[in-house]
Amino acid sequence: MFNNAAIIGVGQSAYTRRPEPGQSTHTFIRDAVVAALKDAELDAAEVQGMAVTSFSLAPDTAVDLAWKLGLSLRWLLQDTNGGSSAMNMLGHALRGVEMGAASPILIVAGDATGLAGYAKLASNYNIATREHLAPLGHGGPNGVYALVASRQMKKYGLEKSDYGHIAVSQRAWAAGNPYAVYRAPMTMDEYLAAPLVADPLSRYDCVPVIAGAQAIVVAHPDRAPKKRPGVRVRAIRHSFNYDNQSGDGLQTGISTFANELWQSAGVRPDDIDLASIYDDYPTMVLAQLNDLGLVPGNDLARFCRSEIAERTFPVNTFGGMMSAGQPGGPAGGLNGIAEAVLQLQHRAGERQVKDARLAVATGYGMTMYRYGGTAGAAILERAP
Amino acid sequence: MTPGVGIWRCTKCRTGFFPQPLLCARCHNDRFETDRVHDAVVEEISVIRHMLGQENWQPRRIASVRTSDGQLITVGLTGEAGPGATIELYQEENAPFGRDKT
Ligand SMILES: [Zn+2]
Numbered sequence: 001m002f003n004n005a006a007i008i009g010v011g012q013s014a015y016t017r018r019p020e021p022g023q024s025t026h027t028f029i030r031d032a033v034v035a036a037l038k039d040a041e042l043d044a045a046e047v048q049g050m051a052v053t054s055f056s057l058a059p060d061t062a063v064d065l066a067w068k069l070g071l072s073l074r075w076l077l078q079d080t081n082g083g084s085s086a087m088n089m090l091g092h093a094l095r096g097v098e099m100g101a102a103s104p105i106l107i108v109a110g111d112a113t114g115l116a117g118y119a120k121l122a123s124n125y126n127i128a129t130r131e132h133l134a135p136l137g138h139g140g141p142n143g144v145y146a147l148v149a150s151r152q153m154k155k156y157g158l159e160k161s162d163y164g165h166i167a168v169s170q171r172a173w174a175a176g177n178p179y180a181v182y183r184a185p186m187t188m189d190e191y192l193a194a195p196l197v198a199d200p201l202s203r204y205d206c207v208p209v210i211a212g213a214q215a216i217v218v219a220h221p222d223r224a225p226k227k228r229p230g231v232r233v234r235a236i237r238h239s240f241n242y243d244n245q246s247g248d249g250l251q252t253g254i255s256t257f258a259n260e261l262w263q264s265a266g267v268r269p270d271d272i273d274l275a276s277i278y279d280d281y282p283t284m285v286l287a288q289l290n291d292l293g294l295v296p297g298n299d300l301a302r303f304c305r306s307e308i309a310e311r312t313f314p315v316n317t318f319g320g321m322m323s324a325g326q327p328g329g330p331a332g333g334l335n336g337i338a339e340a341v342l343q344l345q346h347r348a349g350e351r352q353v354k355d356a357r358l359a360v361a362t363g364y365g366m367t368m369y370r371y372g373g374t375a376g377a378a379i380l381e382r383a384p
Numbered sequence: 385m386t387p388g389v390g391i392w393r394c395t396k397c398r399t400g401f402f403p404q405p406l407l408c409a410r411c412h413n414d415r416f417e418t419d420r421v422h423d424a425v426v427e428e429i430s431v432i433r434h435m436l437g438q439e440n441w442q443p444r445r446i447a448s449v450r451t452s453d454g455q456l457i458t459v460g461l462t463g464e465a466g467p468g469a470t471i472e473l474y475q476e477e478n479a480p481f482g483r484d485k486t
Contacts, residue, residue, distance in 0.1 A: 119437040128403045135479035136460035137444050139432035146430035147448045199431045244409040
C-alpha cells in the first residue's frame with residue numbers, strides 16, 4: 001500500500017483513425033499532458049518527474065520530450081515494455097513519489113504510427129520477429145495470437161462466439177465513452193459475420209490501430225484537487241520473461257504474482273468492482289482474468305456466456321482498446337488505468353459502475369516470439 | 385533451402401534452443417553447439433488472410449509445431465498437413481518452414 005503516493009489526475013488526447021496534417025505522436029502527447037495537468041489542477045512548472053513510453057517518439061527520447069514540453073525535471077524514465085509499460089511506469093512513479101525522489105510525476109504514453117508505420121513495427125518488433133517470423137508472412141501479432149487463440153479454444157472448450165461476448169460487451173461499454181473510436185452497438189451476428197483475418201481471429205478480434213495519447217499524474221494524496229480524493233494503489237506487481245517462451249501462452253506473467261498481489265492488497269478477487277484488462281485480443285483478456293483468479297473454476301466459456309455477456313462483471317468499461325482504439329500498446333495500457341481512476345472517482349459519466357470502490361488493472365505486452373513476455377497488475381482503491 | 389532447422393544445444397545439459405540464446409535458460413551455461421532438427425508435429429494452424437499494407441496478398445498458412453527435439457517453434461506451412469501430422473522441417477535463410485513428409 002502506498003500511503004504517500006496516489007493518482008491525482010488523468011487526461012487524454014482525441015483518438016483518431018487518421019491523424020490530420022500537423023498531428024503527430026508529439027502533439028497527441030502534448031494534448032494528453034495538458035489535459036492531465038488541468039485535471040490535476042497543476043501548473044506545468046510544478047512537475048518534477050516524467051515517465052514516457054511510445055513506439056513512435058524516436059529519434060527523440062524522454063529528455064527531448066521534457067525539453068519540448070518545457071519541463072525541468074529531477075526524475076525521468078523511458079519505458080520499453082509495450083502493453084505493460086503503463087503499469088511499469090506507474091510502479092516506478094509510485095515508488096518515486098513515496099520515497100521523495102520527485103512529486104508530482106507525470107506518466108505519459110502516445111503513438112501515431114499510421115498503418116504503414118505499424119506494419120513496419122510489426123515485422124521488426126525484435127530480432128526473433130525480424131529473422132524468424134516476418135519472413136513466414138506471419139501477419140504480425142494477429143498471426144501470433146491466432147495460434148494462441150486456437151490453443152485456448154481447444155484447452156477450454158471455447159466457441160468463437162465466446163470471444164464475441166467480449167467484443168460485443170466492450171462495444172456496449174464504448175457507447176458511454178466519448179473518446180472511443182467505435183461506439184456504434186455491435187451484435188453477435190455482426191461479430192460472427194466479420195471476415196477472417198488470421199483463423200480463428202476475425203476483424204473484431206483484432207485491436208484497431210489508431211493515434212492518440214494518455215497521461216496520468218502521480219503525487220502525494222494531499223495534492224489531489226479539493227473534494228476529489230486521489231486514487232490509491234493498494235498493490236502493484238510485475239513480471240518479465242516469466243517462462244522463456246517455453247509454455248503455451250495461456251498463462252501470462254500475472255500467474256507468477258497473482259496470489260502475492262491479492263495478499264499484499266489485503267483484498268480478494270470477489271471484492272473487485274471492475275477490471276481494466278489489457279485487451280489486444282479477447283484471448284488475452286481471458287488469460288489474464290483467469291490468472292488473476294477472477295474466473296470461477298477456470299471455466300472461461302461459462303464466464304464469457306454469463307458475467308461478460310450479461311455485463312454483471314464490468315470489464316473494460318471504456319470499451320477497451322478493441323472499441324476505444326489502440327494508440328500503440330503503451331497508451332492502450334494507460335487508458336485502462338485512467339479508466340479505473342475515473343470509475344473509482346465516480347466520474348465515468350453514463351458508463352459509471354455504481355459505487356465502484358476497488359478496481360484491478362493490468363498490462364500485458366511485448367510479443368517476443370510465441371506470445372507476450374511482460375505483464376503487470378495493480379489493485380486500485382477509491383480513497384476513503 | 386536447407387533441410388532441417390538449426391538449433392543451439394547447450395554443451396552442458398544438452399537442452400536445444402530456438403531462437404539462439406546467450407545463456408542456457410536451464411543451467412545458464414554459455415557454450416552451445418549447433419545441431420539440426422528435421423521433424424516436427426503440427427499443434428495449431430492459422431491462415432494469414434490479410435497483411436497490413438499488402439494489396440495482393442495470397443493467404444498463407446503458419447503453424448505452431450513441436451520439433452522431435454522438443455522446441456516449440458512457429459513455421460510457415462506448405463502442403464496440406466493438419467494438426468497432429470508429422471512434417472518435415474526446412475529453412476529459408478533464418479526462417480523455419482514445414483512441408484508434408486514424403
Ligand atoms: Zn544447459
